[in-house]
Amino acid sequence: xxxxxxxxxxxxxxxxxxxxxxGTGSASANxxxxxxxxRMGLSVSPxxxxxxxxxxLPTWYEVRVNDKGYLxxxxxxxIMVSVNPQSMAKDIQEVVPGGYFVYDNTKPLDPRLMRDDxxxxxxxxxQICLDEYKDARQRQxxxxxxxxxxxxxxxxxxxxxxxxxxxDQFKGKEKLIAPNVHALxxxxxxxxxxxxxxxxxTLERRESNGDKILIDGNAACGxxxxxxxxxxxxxxxxxxxxxxxxxxxxxxxxxxIDPGTGKKNFAIVQAEDELAAIGMVIGAxxxxxxxxxxxxxxxxxxxxEFLGLAYFxxxxxxxxxxxxxxxxxxxxxxxxxxxxxxxxxxxxxxTKHVLVIPSTPKECFDMTAQSFDLAEQLQTPIIMLTDxxxxxxxxxxxPFEWDDERQYQRGKVLDADALENMTERFxxxxxxxxxxxxxxxxxxxxxxxxxxxxxxxSRDEYAVYTEDGSAYVDNMERLxxxxxxxxxxxxxxxxxxxxxxxxxxxxxxxxxxxxTLEAADLLADEGLAVDTCRIRAFPFAKEIEEFIEQHDTVFxxxxxxxxxxxxxxxxxxxxxxxxxxxxxxxxxMPLTAQFIVNKVKQKTAVxxxxxxxxxxxxxx
Amino acid sequence: MTYIRPEFRHPExxxxxxxxxxxxxxxxxxxxxxxxxxxxxxxxxxxxxxxxSIPPHNIAKMSGIGCSxxxxxxxxxxxxxxxxxxxxxxxxxxxxxxxxxxLIYVGVSGDGDSASIGMGQFAHAVRRNLNMMYIVMNNGxxxxxxxxxxxxxxxxxxxxxxxxxxxxxxxxxxxxxxxGATFVARSFSGDKKQLVPLIKAAIAHRGxxxxxxxxxxxxxxNNPGSTKGYEYVRDHLAATNTVDFVPMREEIxxxxxxxxxxxxxxxxxxxxxxxxxxDKLNVHSRQSALNMMQEYKDDGRILTGLLYMDPDSQELxxxxxxxxxxxxxxxxSDLCPGSKVLDNINESLR
Ligand SMILES: Cc1ncc(C[n+]2csc(CCOP(=O)(O)OP(=O)(O)O)c2C)c(N)n1
Ligand code: SF4
Ligand SMILES: [Mg+2]
Numbered sequence: 001x002x003x004x005x006x007x008x009x010x011x012x013x014x015x016x017x018x019x020x021x022x023g024t025g026s027a028s029a030n031x032x033x034x035x036x037x038x039r040m041g042l043s044v045s046p047x048x049x050x051x052x053x054x055x056x057l058p059t060w061y062e063v064r065v066n067d068k069g070y071l072x073x074x075x076x077x078x079i080m081v082s083v084n085p086q087s088m089a090k091d092i093q094e095v096v097p098g099g100y101f102v103y104d105n106t107k108p109l110d111p112r113l114m115r116d117d118x119x120x121x122x123x124x125x126x127q128i129c130l131d132e133y134k135d136a137r138q139r140q141x142x143x144x145x146x147x148x149x150x151x152x153x154x155x156x157x158x159x160x161x162x163x164x165x166x167x168d169q170f171k172g173k174e175k176l177i178a179p180n181v182h183a184l185x186x187x188x189x190x191x192x193x194x195x196x197x198x199x200x201x202t203l204e205r206r207e208s209n210g211d212k213i214l215i216d217g218n219a220a221c222g223x224x225x226x227x228x229x230x231x232x233x234x235x236x237x238x239x240x241x242x243x244x245x246x247x248x249x250x251x252x253x254x255x256x257i258d259p260g261t262g263k264k265n266f267a268i269v270q271a272e273d274e275l276a277a278i279g280m281v282i283g284a285x286x287x288x289x290x291x292x293x294x295x296x297x298x299x300x301x302x303x304x305e306f307l308g309l310a311y312f313x314x315x316x317x318x319x320x321x322x323x324x325x326x327x328x329x330x331x332x333x334x335x336x337x338x339x340x341x342x343x344x345x346x347x348x349x350x351t352k353h354v355l356v357i358p359s360t361p362k363e364c365f366d367m368t369a370q371s372f373d374l375a376e377q378l379q380t381p382i383i384m385l386t387d388x389x390x391x392x393x394x395x396x397x398x399p400f401e402w403d404d405e406r407q408y409q410r411g412k413v414l415d416a417d418a419l420e421n422m423t424e425r426f427x428x429x430x431x432x433x434x435x436x437x438x439x440x441x442x443x444x445x446x447x448x449x450x451x452x453x454x455x456x457x458s459r460d461e462y463a464v465y466t467e468d469g470s471a472y473v474d475n476m477e478r479l480x481x482x483x484x485x486x487x488x489x490x491x492x493x494x495x496x497x498x499x500x501x502x503x504x505x506x507x508x509x510x511x512x513x514x515x516t517l518e519a520a521d522l523l524a525d526e527g528l529a530v531d532t533c534r535i536r537a538f539p540f541a542k543e544i545e546e547f548i549e550q551h552d553t554v555f556x557x558x559x560x561x562x563x564x565x566x567x568x569x570x571x572x573x574x575x576x577x578x579x580x581x582x583x584x585x586x587x588x589m590p591l592t593a594q595f596i597v598n599k600v601k602q603k604t605a606v607x608x609x610x611x612x613x614x615x616x617x618x619x620x
Numbered sequence: 621m622t623y624i625r626p627e628f629r630h631p632e633x634x635x636x637x638x639x640x641x642x643x644x645x646x647x648x649x650x651x652x653x654x655x656x657x658x659x660x661x662x663x664x665x666x667x668x669x670x671x672x673s674i675p676p677h678n679i680a681k682m683s684g685i686g687c688s689x690x691x692x693x694x695x696x697x698x699x700x701x702x703x704x705x706x707x708x709x710x711x712x713x714x715x716x717x718x719x720x721x722x723l724i725y726v727g728v729s730g731d732g733d734s735a736s737i738g739m740g741q742f743a744h745a746v747r748r749n750l751n752m753m754y755i756v757m758n759n760g761x762x763x764x765x766x767x768x769x770x771x772x773x774x775x776x777x778x779x780x781x782x783x784x785x786x787x788x789x790x791x792x793x794x795x796x797x798x799x800g801a802t803f804v805a806r807s808f809s810g811d812k813k814q815l816v817p818l819i820k821a822a823i824a825h826r827g828x829x830x831x832x833x834x835x836x837x838x839x840x841x842n843n844p845g846s847t848k849g850y851e852y853v854r855d856h857l858a859a860t861n862t863v864d865f866v867p868m869r870e871e872i873x874x875x876x877x878x879x880x881x882x883x884x885x886x887x888x889x890x891x892x893x894x895x896x897x898x899d900k901l902n903v904h905s906r907q908s909a910l911n912m913m914q915e916y917k918d919d920g921r922i923l924t925g926l927l928y929m930d931p932d933s934q935e936l937x938x939x940x941x942x943x944x945x946x947x948x949x950x951x952x953s954d955l956c957p958g959s960k961v962l963d964n965i966n967e968s969l970r
Contacts, residue, residue, distance in 0.1 A: 039970070213969035223965065229955040231947040232718045234711070255957040263943040265954055267718040269936075272744040276711035279704070279741070283715025286702060287680070287723075288948035291715060309705050399966040402959040408952060442948065443680045443700035443716070444723050448644075451677060453693055455703040465693070 005119060007098050007200040012042055012067040014078040014155070014201045019091045020144075021084045023055035029144030030061040032169070033151065034394060036161045037065050038214050041206040045071040045514070046394050047590060052239070052332045058087040067206045068521075071396055072514035073590045078201055079155070081147055083125065089113055100199060102147065102154070121195060123150050128186055142183040149187025154195065156202045159188065213361070213399050217390035218294075220361035221320050222247025223400070224368025225292055226255060229408050230318070232291035233268045234280030236299065239332050240388035241322035244294035274299035278306040278317065285316040286454060288413075288442035290372045292318035297326045297339050300346065307381050308347025309456040311479070314429070314438070316375035316411070320368065320384045322391040325588045334588025335388035337510055338560035343383045344538055344568055350476060354378060354486050355538040357385045359513040361397035363536075364390065367491060376411035378486050379437060387559070389511045389590045412439045419449040428452040428463040429475060436482030483539055490537035493544050496520070498529035504604060505551030507544070507580075509535040509565060511590060512557045518593035523600060530600070538568065545573045548580070553604060557583040557596055637673035645670045647697040651690075657809035657835030657850075658688050658757045662695040664812050665726065665755075668819035669696065672867070679724045680716055684709040684738060687764045688730035688757035688835070696726070707738025710745035713752055714936075720946040721937050724823060725752035732762045735771040735790045742792070746799040746828050751935040753822040753829045756792055757809070759837035760848035767840025778845030793832045793927060794913060797906050802933035803829035804909065805863075805926045808853055809836070813862070818926060820865035821892045827933035834922065858916055860901045860925040864893040884931050894926060903929055 016033070020026035027048075034046040045064050051057040064074050076096040082088055082103040095101050097117040103109065105122025114120070125146055129139040152159055163181050170176040191197055221244045225233070235245040249268055256265045271277040277293045284291035295303065300321055310317045323339045325331035346353055354374060356367045364386060371382040412433075419426065419441065426449060429438050438461075441450035452463035458472045459465050466472070496517070508516040513534055520530050533547040548554050548569070556566040563582045570577045583599040585591045633641040645666045650659050669679065676698035683689035685706035692701040704712040713727050734742045734756050745754070760773040769777075772792065773785045796804050803825040807815045815833065822829035834853050836842050842849040847856075867890045880899055884892040894903065902908040909927040916923040943950070 211966070211970075213966050215969045227956055227962070229950075229952065231950060231955065232715060234715060255961065256955070258943055258954075261944065264941055265943050265947065265950055267937075267940055267942045267947060269714060269718065269748075269940075271711065272740050275708060276714070276741055276744065279708045279711025280715035280718065282704075283682075283702070283712035283717075284719040284948075285715070286712070287716040287719035289715075289719030291719070305705055306708065399969075400962050402956070402962045404959050406952075406956075441700075442720075444677050444720065447675050447677045448698055451698050451700050453701040453703065456705060457703070 004116075005098050009200045009202065011202055011204050012065065012206065015062065015064045015074055015076060016079045016081065016151070017063075017077045017091075017094070018061040018081045019084045019087050020059050020061065021086070022051060022053050022057050022059045024144070025141045026059070026061070026083065026144045028169070029148050031394070032162065032165050033148050034063050035165055035214060036157050037063070037203065038209065038396065039161045039165070040158055040203060041209045042067055042203065043069050043071060043208070043396060044214075045073070045396070047073065047389070048393055049589070050333050058084050065203065067208060069208065070514065070518045070593070072518050073592045075592050075594060081151070083143065083147065092118075102150070121154070123147060123187070123190060128190065132186065142179075145180055145183035146187035149184035150191040151187075152184065153188045153191035153197045154199050156198045156204070158205065159184070209396070211399050212396050214394050214396055215361045216243070216392055216394050217358065217361050217364040217386050218243040218322065218392060219247040220364035220397070220400070221294070221368045221384070221386070221391075222249075223251050224365040226251045227365070227402055228290065228369030228372040230290045230292050230372060231266050232280070232284040232289050233266075233293060234271045234277040234284075234291070235268070235293050236271050236274045236277045236295065238296045238299050240324055240392045241294040241296045241299070241320065243392065244320055244322065274302040275306060278303040278319065281317045281319070282306060282310050282315050285375065286443075290318075290376070290408075292320065292372070294320040294322065296322050296324050297342070298329065300339055300342050304347045307353065308349060308351050310381045311347065311351045311353065312349075312456055313454050314379040314440070315454070316379055317381040318368075318371045318375050318384070319381060320386065323385060323387040325586070331588045333388070335511070335590060336559050336586055336588060337385070337387055337512065338564065338586065339385065340558075340560070340564035340568060343385060346383075352483055352539075354380060354382050354483075354490060355385055356382060356491055357509045357536050358390065359510055359534065360390075361395050362400060365400050370491070373409035374486075374489055377409050377437070377489060378482060379411060379440060380482070385510060387511055412437055414439050414441050414445070414450060416446050419446040422449065425462065426450050426452070427461045429459065429478070430461040431478050431481070435485045436478050436480075437485060487539050487541055490539065490541070493536055493541055493547070494534040495531065495543060495547060497531045498524065500529065502529045502531045503552040504528065504530045504555075504600070505547055505553070506530050506532045506555045506557060506596075506600070507535060507547070507565075508532065508557040512559060515591035515593045515596055516557050519596035519600065522593055522597050528600070528604060535565065538572075540569065540572060544569070545575070548573070548575055553581065554579055555581045555583050555600060555603070557591070559586050559591060560584065561586050636670055638675060640670070640673075640676070642666060642670045644698060645676055645696055647692070647694040650694040652687055652694075653839045655838040656687065656763075657759060657837070658691050659694065660809040660812065661755065661757055661815070661833055661835055662691045664815040664819055666695045667812070668816045668823070671816070672820055672823065674724060674823075678722075679726055682709050682713040682716065682725055682727045682752070684729050684733035685764070686730035686733050686762070687837075688728060688759075689733055691728055691757070707733050707736070708741055709733070710738065710741035710750070710754075714745060714748070714750055717750055717752060717936070718942070719948040721751070721942075722946050726823070727752050727754040729754065729756050730763070731756055731758045731760060731770040731772040731792070735792055739790075743795070743799055746796050746801045746830065748936045749800070749802055749827040749933060749939070751827055751937065753819065753825075753831070755831045755833055757835040758792070758832055758848070759835050759841055760846065761837055761841040763837045763840060767837070774847040777847040778843065779841045780843050782845065784845070791913070793830065794910060796830045797909055797928055801830050801928070802827040802930040804928045805831045806833070806922070806924045807831060808834045808857055808924060810850060810854065811857070811924070814859060814924060817863045817865040821863060821926065821929075824865065824886050824888065824890050825929065825933075826887045827930070827935045853922065856921050858921040858923055860898045860912065860923055860927070861894045861896045861903075863926050866891040866893055884929060886931050892926070892929070901927070903927065
């Protein structure tokens, strides 16, 4: 190792970034890299940073690894693996002083790009492939595998783990195993022979991953829809939500084919647009099936009119919104949490929708399955707010669980017998139980009883059209009561209190969780203990309001410009806006803990000089 | 306002095969303008379904927004109905149909609802061959918003406001034919004799059955300059055939001596019996239908009757190979793969 760098060896704490060209097969090599670290028991959080393009433009894959369980991003690239000359100048600039720039040195590097505070590691990738392979596509594909092999030598990735992954990947195509392992060896040997391996940044096996899994949130949603009993999906393709329905279809084709007839126990319709997609979901749910759609911001805008109909006519619907950076087409391949208000209040008139907000693939799975129960119990749309970061990146997660005793909660539905035995008149919008939720009937249940006319116009408790103001107001008030009832059904917030409690509280939700929890640790290390509260649903549970009340200084962390969740809290809980300090990161990249730490310190340094802070009101 | 219908039943009211009277198929009293063509179409729907002896709860009524889309309140009161949003009934009907393929879907829309705001959804429901009957109550104007020209208004036609429409009309029947509709007919609200059997045939058809029914708006578009008023339509109507719908194994009514007759057998064995007025139309050829419609149009006449049908059509469920039983009837045991399968999935993700 070169003398001029004054570096202390560091184990299990680095960020590697791969700079590739879109469409060159780098994804599977990069995934192999991340998965290998995962199998070594380390915490990995890979991030795809990709353009809105199919082939040719730069794309990056950033992997942070540590052994403390942190899954947020971290600034500073320790090792840049550059296979894309297009972005090289910028990529070199991103490496932290003392870091490494691994590149293809088949062609010499432009000396003007050199930095003397980082180390350049040249691998003749193109040359090795020219010598080894005849076919052009092979030359391109194996280049990717070769750099993974080289990294194995450079940072101590267990070679057995890599060969194990190759074997898994090519199960059924065994002929491909040997050439891939050979490519790994080529890279490994070259690095071993030419560099002082390992570098000062190395990896070591840990046993901290337990039974965790690695999967993207969209696939988890698709699987959750299968387990939750969805039989109908209407959808229109849009990044980053497309893979939700694709996963649903893939799992259905494996697990939902009727064994007797070979027919599909599901129907997926690719709609003409998002209006039609949500229309189909509403039609199917009205008719007694569990149905869902998945979309992103532009789709939510188009679905608004229908969401209002479903709210007012009280029809279940499940909508998974995988958020991306808006407004308009915005940055379609970057992440954000900026559809909160658009979803909470989607549609004209007084409307409010139930939101559920997962942070991990396990929660994507659980909350998708649960959404079908909620939609039918509450007879209203349930909107799940996930985002590109959770949806399209592999996320480490607790494993999925299912209780085989679990029954679907189909809500208040009168069947033929119930109607037959009914002596009073059926009132579709009659609040019989006082929870604001009326009984419904499916079409086709009974020849003479229980039919009603579903409409978006105002009607009385018996579904008869009326423009009577007081009947309208009664109905709107009942809808509010129902929304209140929803609080007891939706996922509860997750509150984590510092050991001795704190007067500083941080609210967060969705993918802001990873950076927030890490920031809480970093702040504690610096002597500032904080409590955190993760919002997992709207309407807001009482505990969220209490959390705000109990803390002198409260922060709201989110990934949008306008502090949308804060607005929703202020509006719905009648909180003094001054009580909620904003921490907003919305450049399209997942948040880092350091970003949050800096914001918290800026504020607390001004408002307080007592350390460590103590909570005003005690309680857990 | 609400109307309470007097509960009066004549002891000798005729019943159908199921023992239901026509009253069992009626809805609440119409609030449309007296003389509105749409009410006659509602009457024809009641008549057809009563005569076909379909249990009323086996029908789901679907509509968009407009005077026309309100009509499902005025027929089939024992059937569930869904008055959705403007122009979007086809998607709601698609979802409903996916959930339960055993119900019969009766869709009612307007020319504004289908030829403007809902043109996209209409086109795609046709293209998917969704199994439903789709009636457009076509009055050439937006009734509910007080008489603006619609996209089906003919060039030069004048609504009550007196300004001739400068734009080409969209002919939904022609559009449906071009988009691959498997059953296309045109009729007139004032011609119940033609309309009732057409509705029966449309309901029996497997796939998307489209009927464009000229249906004058007496309030905004029934003036002398309008080509969609009663007088004009009556004067320019030309039927290409009369239709008789014959349920399985029933005798066929005879044609008059100077007419040729043709029978089309449907998937369930029922028969559509055509008495042809114009031998040139071949109801099995889209091209023939399109040519004839154009020919009549050039001649200043409106061609009505069954224009095209494909008795072997494959509807959406068949095309996506979905289960034969209604999806909405499946339960946990059919739908949920269970914890063992999930454990294996977990294992594959490590
Ligand atoms: C999104 C939306 N835009 C506009 C309207 C107002 N609107 C109600 S009915 C209608 C036109 C209906 O025309 P048509 O479908 O021909 O029905 P008709 O009343 O003529 O039977 C319009 C524009 C609406 N309800 N929704
Ligand atoms: S306005 Fe026209 S379409 Fe509407 S009810 Fe009156 S006559 Fe019928
Ligand atoms: Mg109209």
